[in-house]
Amino acid sequence: MGTRTSVAMPEVSPIGRTPVIHWKVKGGMIVLAAVKRVPTFNSSHITGLGGNKLNPKSNPINSQTDDEAFSHAIVIGGSIAGLTTARVLTDHFDRVTLIERDRLPDTPDFRRGVPQAWHAHTLPLRGQAMLEHLFPGLGGELLAHGAVSVNGGSEMAFFIADGWHQVSHQAAVVSMSCSRPLLETTIYRQLANHPRVQIIQEHEVVGLRVDRTGQAVTGVQLRRRHQLRQNEISLGAKLVVDASGRDSHASYWLENLGFIPARESVVNSFTGYASRIYRRPLDFNETWKTLYVRPTPPNSIRDGITRGGVILPIEGNRWHVTLIGMARDYPPTNDSDFLDFARSLPTPRFYEAIKAAEPLTRASGFHRTENRVRHYDRLPRYLEGFLVGGDAAYVLNPVYAQGMTTAIMSSQALDHALREQRHRGDLTGLASAFQLKLSQTVADPWQFAIREDKRWPTTEVAEDILSIERQVSKPAVTLVPTPMRELIY
Numbered sequence: 001m002g003t004r005t006s007v008a009m010p011e012v013s014p015i016g017r018t019p020v021i022h023w024k025v026k027g028g029m030i031v032l033a034a035v036k037r038v039p040t041f042n043s044s045h046i047t048g049l050g051g052n053k054l055n056p057k058s059n060p061i062n063s064q065t066d067d068e069a070f071s072h073a074i075v076i077g078g079s080i081a082g083l084t085t086a087r088v089l090t091d092h093f094d095r096v097t098l099i100e101r102d103r104l105p106d107t108p109d110f111r112r113g114v115p116q117a118w119h120a121h122t123l124p125l126r127g128q129a130m131l132e133h134l135f136p137g138l139g140g141e142l143l144a145h146g147a148v149s150v151n152g153g154s155e156m157a158f159f160i161a162d163g164w165h166q167v168s169h170q171a172a173v174v175s176m177s178c179s180r181p182l183l184e185t186t187i188y189r190q191l192a193n194h195p196r197v198q199i200i201q202e203h204e205v206v207g208l209r210v211d212r213t214g215q216a217v218t219g220v221q222l223r224r225r226h227q228l229r230q231n232e233i234s235l236g237a238k239l240v241v242d243a244s245g246r247d248s249h250a251s252y253w254l255e256n257l258g259f260i261p262a263r264e265s266v267v268n269s270f271t272g273y274a275s276r277i278y279r280r281p282l283d284f285n286e287t288w289k290t291l292y293v294r295p296t297p298p299n300s301i302r303d304g305i306t307r308g309g310v311i312l313p314i315e316g317n318r319w320h321v322t323l324i325g326m327a328r329d330y331p332p333t334n335d336s337d338f339l340d341f342a343r344s345l346p347t348p349r350f351y352e353a354i355k356a357a358e359p360l361t362r363a364s365g366f367h368r369t370e371n372r373v374r375h376y377d378r379l380p381r382y383l384e385g386f387l388v389g390g391d392a393a394y395v396l397n398p399v400y401a402q403g404m405t406t407a408i409m410s411s412q413a414l415d416h417a418l419r420e421q422r423h424r425g426d427l428t429g430l431a432s433a434f435q436l437k438l439s440q441t442v443a444d445p446w447q448f449a450i451r452e453d454k455r456w457p458t459t460e461v462a463e464d465i466l467s468i469e470r471q472v473s474k475p476a477v478t479l480v481p482t483p484m485r486e487l488i489y
Contacts, residue, residue, distance in 0.1 A: 081390025146315025
């Protein structure tokens, strides 16, 4: 095993106030990226905030004195939860570092770390309002980049079991519709321009650093993606927030440090998606902008409708089309079967809209739609200074359009917990306080999602009887099915 090297935390000189680090894949270059221009530097140097160039093998991070409790925080993960968490932390900490495994694109594009982005996303008004509070002017930026305003009355059409629902009048509620890559990129640009934020890209956190007692976090171990263990570096911090998503390694890290990992509950209705992007036909003359055909579970008077779909307008005069299948009735991803599935929906309007539209992408499938809660609020003992939020703690079936809002609510819960913590002058007790507050914050969307999913007779409920992670990469989950009435909270 090689020697772990502590290095100075890479801080970059603001270019238009854009402190962002990119590791370029080819040529061994480190790329310092601004929103509008991307200069490059030799890979043996990193530019600091003061303009000085730092050799990555000198000036160990341990030599920096983080005496104050609110001096530096680290966020793991650069999706919606990570971006909003980092923004919240800027209100409480002198410095915030966000670490992301992927390279965050400067222009809207799909990336491997967010496979769900290939599927249609809606952000309810509550989520939009919370984002606007965190990132003032975000709505205007999205509209300027092509997001579509949708009136909640005449421009939305819904089909459910008893037929069509669309009103002819304008409603007071207006939402915005865009692709998830556009939303994330616009948020990322604002966050990258924050003077307290640094973003380290194409790096992954491989472990936690703790103090001599083993009871409090002091930072993380990280390395460039796909590099060997001997290339790990240390990054110190007073607070570490895991917002890395459903594939979080938090339980594995805690177990390795002698803590009992979080137990979890799973409710799976076996929902599947297939999505592709179409060009909106020039001769399209319907009054709706958004079309939603909702799957309907069976009840005592009718059979269930397992198939549905959504058409959302997005930037570039395009449609994001997602087919939905419940109860293992997964929609296909090949061209002809995709259209056949659309034709089989309980109303012909969906198929009629897309049958002659030009597809711009191949269809992508997605089956990881189970509701999953990791009960970090019920740990018998906490690692001080280490928090788990967003999808790393709570994952909801995306069919109910609560995922992004719940992720933002996670950062909001952190903000409230930190405000209550400030009077103490340190972070002792924050871990337990935040995890409890988070569980209370997302209780309603969690209950709604599992209540709806439990209406499907094929739904399974399971409890993990072991650690949810026994491997560093793509850990297997051991689940024991239980009767519906015995859901473990």
